[in-house]
Structures are given as C-alpha cells and as structure tokens.
Amino acid sequence: MSKFGTLVMGPAGAGKTTFCTALINHLRLNKRSCFYINLDPAAEDFAYEPDLDIKDLISLEDVMEEMGLGPNGGLIYCFEFLLENLDFLSEAIEPLSEEYLIIIDMPGQIELYTHIPVVPTLTQHLTRGGALNVNLCAAYLLESTFVIDRAKFFAGTLSAMSAMLLLEIPHINILSKMSLLKGSVPKRELRRFIDPDSSLLDDDPSTVDRTIASSEESEADPLSTESMMAGRSFKKLNQAVARLIDDFSMVSFLQLDAQDEDSVGAILSYIDDAIQYHEAQEPREPNDEIQDWEDTAMS
Structure with missing residues (x-):
C-alpha cells in the first residue's frame, strides 16, 4: 500500500516550520489526516507537537556537548546516527494508511541536501525504491525577500536546483513570506522571478x-x-550562475503567504498532484460529503 508525504526543505530562516504549521492547520480544517515528523534535532518550539520527533532519538545539544562538535558537524552526526537507526522512522510510518499526508520538517543547513549524501540516502529509504513505499515530494522554500538582491536570489535558486538534482524525487520550489514584499516590489516585477532567467x-x-x-x-x-x-x-x-539555471530550465517558483488560507491550499494542491495523492483515494459516497458538510457547519 502506498503512502504519501512531503519533505519540507530550504535554508535557515526560510519559514519551513511556519509552512508546516499552516499546512497542518489547513489539512485539519479540511478533515484530512496528517502525520507530522520533525527531523531538526535543534528545533524547540512547535505550534503543533510533532507525532514523531528526532530529538526522542538524538538531539543536537547532546551531540555538541558529548562529542565536542560544532552545530554543523553535530547536525551531520545526528543524521548519520538516524541512518543507522532507520527503524525509528519505519516503525512510526509503516502503520499509516494512504489517507495520511506525512509532513517531514527538515533542518535548514543546506549542505545536507547539496554536499553530502545523507538526505538522498534517507529519501531512498522512504520512497518506492526503499522499505516504506512513500510517494514523496520535496518542497524547497526560499525566502521571497531574496528577490531584492538578485545575486542572492540566484544563489538560492542554484541551491534549490542542486537539491532537486541530488534527491531525484518530485520537487516544487516555493517563495515564502510573500507578505513581507507587499508595497516594496510591484506584482508585475515579482512575476519575473516565478520563472527566473538571466535577464533579471x-x-x-x-x-x-x-x-x-x-x-x-x-x-x-x-x-x-x-x-x-x-x-x-x-x-x-x-x-x-544565471545562465546555468537558464540552461537547465528546471526551476520555477510558487508563491506562499502562510497566513493566507487560499495560498496554503494552492501549494497543497501542487503537492497532491506531485505525489498523486487523490488518485489513490477511494471514491466517497454522497452521504459522506453531506455528513462532512454538516459537521463543518456545526463546528
């Protein structure tokens, strides 16, 4: 039986956990099941308590203290330890039905996606080629304020493309925190960054x-x-760098305002399409739809 999930990635400060929170809230409002996994061993505060937290296996603070490592080295150690203990993930994910959307919140150190094979090994275990048979989609977040400095924007876009090539799974790119650009960047100008090219x-x-x-x-x-x-x-x-991105023609962006329900719903629809979520769901009886509508109205 197939399972479905999304791997939420991106550099530090891109708004990954905020997006996960908005996604969970949207799913709950629409009476969809989700399973939230935190794989950031340094994360502390959550709006929704994770259903599975890597800190129950290993934490960055303990690694730094006991091993004498810095934050980046400690994070790599945490993920290498996770790869040696994949039963921690398997035992939690295996019982889930195809109705669940598995949301995996990743840390912000991009070297995990672009420099070393830790995350590719993890995705191989999770996906159809591995043990868990999860239809997995990567959602790579890039902060929208990068468009103000175009050199920084293209550097972030190159990182997104590098992660896309390395992971070899369905992939969507998202410009997050769009509300921060209101009034500072005209909409017509912003549209040029959706499909970036060297003319920028x-x-x-x-x-x-x-x-x-x-x-x-x-x-x-x-x-x-x-x-x-x-x-x-x-x-x-x-x-x-811009010409390299142009030559591949692989990167385009969706716009996300995590405070806007319609924006979150639009991103979710792209994720569902990428993982073919709706194709695996059983048709629902008309009476079920009426009951859901009545439950929503009463709540």
Whole structure:
C-alpha cells in the first residue's frame, strides 16, 4: 500500500516550520489526516507537537556537548546516527494508511541536501525504491525577500536546483513570506522571478548602485572588499550562475503567504498532484460529503 508525504526543505530562516504549521492547520480544517515528523534535532518550539520527533532519538545539544562538535558537524552526526537507526522512522510510518499526508520538517543547513549524501540516502529509504513505499515530494522554500538582491536570489535558486538534482524525487520550489514584499516590489516585477532567467541581472538596480560605488572607491583602493564584491568579476560570476539555471530550465517558483488560507491550499494542491495523492483515494459516497458538510457547519 502506498503512502504519501512531503519533505519540507530550504535554508535557515526560510519559514519551513511556519509552512508546516499552516499546512497542518489547513489539512485539519479540511478533515484530512496528517502525520507530522520533525527531523531538526535543534528545533524547540512547535505550534503543533510533532507525532514523531528526532530529538526522542538524538538531539543536537547532546551531540555538541558529548562529542565536542560544532552545530554543523553535530547536525551531520545526528543524521548519520538516524541512518543507522532507520527503524525509528519505519516503525512510526509503516502503520499509516494512504489517507495520511506525512509532513517531514527538515533542518535548514543546506549542505545536507547539496554536499553530502545523507538526505538522498534517507529519501531512498522512504520512497518506492526503499522499505516504506512513500510517494514523496520535496518542497524547497526560499525566502521571497531574496528577490531584492538578485545575486542572492540566484544563489538560492542554484541551491534549490542542486537539491532537486541530488534527491531525484518530485520537487516544487516555493517563495515564502510573500507578505513581507507587499508595497516594496510591484506584482508585475515579482512575476519575473516565478520563472527566473538571466535577464533579471541585466537591469538589477542594486548591481548598478554597487558598481558605481565600487568604481568610486576603486580609485582609492582597487583591492577593497566593496570593489571586489561589486566589480566585474562578481557580476560575471552571477551571470554564469544565471545562465546555468537558464540552461537547465528546471526551476520555477510558487508563491506562499502562510497566513493566507487560499495560498496554503494552492501549494497543497501542487503537492497532491506531485505525489498523486487523490488518485489513490477511494471514491466517497454522497452521504459522506453531506455528513462532512454538516459537521463543518456545526463546528
């Protein structure tokens, strides 16, 4: 029997746990079952208590204290320990029926997705090629405020593409925290970032401003940090990254406002399509639909 889930990823501060909370709330309002798994061994506060928490197996704080490791090294150790104890996941997931959406909240260190094979090994265990037969979709969040600095936006987009290629599972990319851009970026301009291409760098106002500032400072100190970071080499690097993303034509973004129920519902519909959730559900009798409507109205 198939199971269904989404792996919520992205850099630190992208709003992954906030999105998971909004997703759980939306599912509950629509009377859908979900199973929430926290795989961030440093996470502390949750709006909804996880059904399964990696800290019940191992915590980052204990690893740092006992092993003398830093945060990044400790996090990698936690995931290597998880891979040695996959029964911790299997025993919790195996009893779940196909009605559940398994929501897996991941940590924000992107090296787990792009540099080392820890997360790919985990997804292989979870998906059809592994033991649990989960139809899994990756949801990669990138903070929407990155669009203000286009070099940063393309760096984040490259990380999203790298995770997509490495994990080899259905993948959607999400610009989170859209409410932060209201009034600062016109909607017409924002639409250009949904399907990013290298032309975004051609009229980047921040690049123009930095280049002017750099040319002024370089007269006094051509080796200054500002001159080097805003000069021709930095611009060529950004253009090369943008062209690489252009050549693959794999990355496009959905927009998310976690406070907007319609926005969360739209993201969920893309996840459902990617994992073919509705195709596996049994047809419902008309009386069941009426009963659900009455229950909702009474509540």
